[in-house]
Amino acid sequence: xxxxxxxxxxxxxxxxxxxxxxxxxxxxxxxxxxxxxxxxxxxxxxxxxxxxxxxxxxxxxxxxxxxxxxxxxxxxxxxxxxxxxxxxxxxxxxxxxxxxxxxxxxxxxxxxxxxxxxxxxxxxxxxxxxxxxxxxxxxxxxxxxxxxxxxxxxxxxxxxxxxxxxxxxxxxxxxxxxxxxxxxxxxxxxxxxxxxxxxxxxxxxxxxxxxxxxxxxxxxxxxxxxxxxxxxxxxxxxxxxxxxxxxxxxxxxxxxxxxxxxxxxxxxxxxxxxxxxxxxxxxxxxxxxxxxxxxxxxxxxxxxxxxxxxxxxx
Numbered sequence: 001x002x003x004x005x006x007x008x009x010x011x012x013x014x015x016x017x018x019x020x021x022x023x024x025x026x027x028x029x030x031x032x033x034x035x036x037x038x039x040x041x042x043x044x045x046x047x048x049x050x051x052x053x054x055x056x057x058x059x060x061x062x063x064x065x066x067x068x069x070x071x072x073x074x075x076x077x078x079x080x081x082x083x084x085x086x087x088x089x090x091x092x093x094x095x096x097x098x099x100x101x102x103x104x105x106x107x108x109x110x111x112x113x114x115x116x117x118x119x120x121x122x123x124x125x126x127x128x129x130x131x132x133x134x135x136x137x138x139x140x141x142x143x144x145x146x147x148x149x150x151x152x153x154x155x156x157x158x159x160x161x162x163x164x165x166x167x168x169x170x171x172x173x174x175x176x177x178x179x180x181x182x183x184x185x186x187x188x189x190x191x192x193x194x195x196x197x198x199x200x201x202x203x204x205x206x207x208x209x210x211x212x213x214x215x216x217x218x219x220x221x222x223x224x225x226x227x228x229x230x231x232x233x234x235x236x237x238x239x240x241x242x243x244x245x246x247x248x249x250x251x252x253x254x255x256x257x258x259x260x261x262x263x264x265x266x267x268x269x270x271x272x273x274x275x276x277x278x279x280x281x282x283x284x285x286x287x288x289x290x291x292x293x294x295x296x297x298x299x300x301x302x303x304x305x306x307x308x309x310x311x312x313x314x
Contacts, residue, residue, distance in 0.1 A: 007129045007142055008147055009148070010118070010129050010148070011052075011127065011128040012125055012128075013048050013125070013126045013128055014124070014125060015044060015048060015123055015126050016051075019047040023039075023041075023043035024040060026067075027039045027043065030070065030073055030074075039079075041093035041095070042067070042091065044119055044126065045093040045119065046065065046081050046091040048091075048117055048126045049089070049091045049128070050062060050081050052128065053083065053155075058083055059083070060082060061082040061295075064295075065082045065088065066080050066088065067079055067081070077104040078106060079091055084294045084295065085159075085267065085296045086158050086162070087158075088110060088112065089114075090111045091114075091115045092114065093116075094129070100139045101116045101139075101142060102140075103135045103137075104138065105138065108135055109270065113132065113151065113154055114131065114132050114133075114135055115131050116129045116130060129145055130142070130145025130147055130151075131146050131147075131148065131154065133154060158267075162311075167312065167313050168311065168312050170233060170243075170312050171241060171313075173210045178212060181215070183212070184212065184213070185230070187213070188251070209235070211231070212231045213230050213231075214229045215229075216228070218306055225303060226250045227249060227250060227257070227260065228250050228251075229245075229301065230245070230247070230248060231243065231245050231312070232245075232246075239292045240290050242289075242290050243289055243314070245285060246283050246286075247283060247284050256281050257277065258277055258281075259277065259304070260276065260284070260301065260303050261274055261275070261302040262301055263300045263301075263302070264286050264289075264299060265298040265309075266297065267296040267298065269298060269309075272297075273287065294314065296313045296314075297312055297313075298310065
């Protein structure tokens with residue numbers, strides 16, 4: 001293999017037969033030949049980076065990566081690897097002789113970084129060319145990439161930043177361990193527990209279920225406005241945990257303040273989904289989602305430009 005001479009110190013990595021088989025299986029689910037080839041090469045890049053990060057001690061979640069949602073490829077051009085607890089890392093393939101890498105606008109947001117991998121014509125070896133934290137244009141010149149070691153440095157910095165935050169491990173609620181102002185639902189809503197529990201309960205019968213509640217008080221700054229943040233967990237398997245998030249009025253009041261925004265964010269603060277209260281709303285909630293132990297996210301409540309943020313880990 002001729003090493004790429006556009007970037008400094010590319011990192012050679014092997015491509016296994018199993019890696020090629022998985023990439024081909026995903027590409028075969030698509031009917032457009034041009035998309036098929038692009039998805040195949042990009043999936044090779046994802047799997048090569050996955051093996052490399054696991055070798056370097058980072059946990060990854062292929063199943064949680066958008067890459068392996070075949071239906072999504074018909075609507076968006078994605079090629080990401082979910083790094084457990086940190087977020088989605090975009091992995092893009094180039095072929096020998098290319099001087100730039102195409103980064104579609106679909107993935108300019110909600111990514112912790114971008115890795116470019118050169119796939120040799122033999123498809124037996126790959127070169128990890130480099131990394132960049134962000135992109136703002138579709139064409140990324142390869143000469144602008146940082147060396148591969150900057151990828152590891154960036155991921156370690158994200159881990160250190162998250163470790164320095166007071167993160168609440170919500171899976172501990174299954175053992176009745178509540179910290180940082182969180183309480184069991186029954187402790188905060190004595191008489192209304194049954195109705196609240198029913199509204200938060202999943203449609204299927206879980207093995208375990210628990211609801212944590214926390215009082216969010218804006219104090220005198222916003223005229224004493226306060227609400228209750230509720231997070232319901234359902235343990236469906238040893239690994240998967242279902243999460244449902246609601247905001248309710250505090251006990252003794254009937255409605256939420258209008259224009260209250262509830263958002264779920266990535267561990268680095270990027271908004272993934274948000275909902276807003278209207279007049280006479282008695283609750284708002286986010287769509288139910290699933291995660292595995294170690295997954296991190298933020299919940300943010302904003303009223304009149306004053307925000308509270310909760311850092312949580314499953």
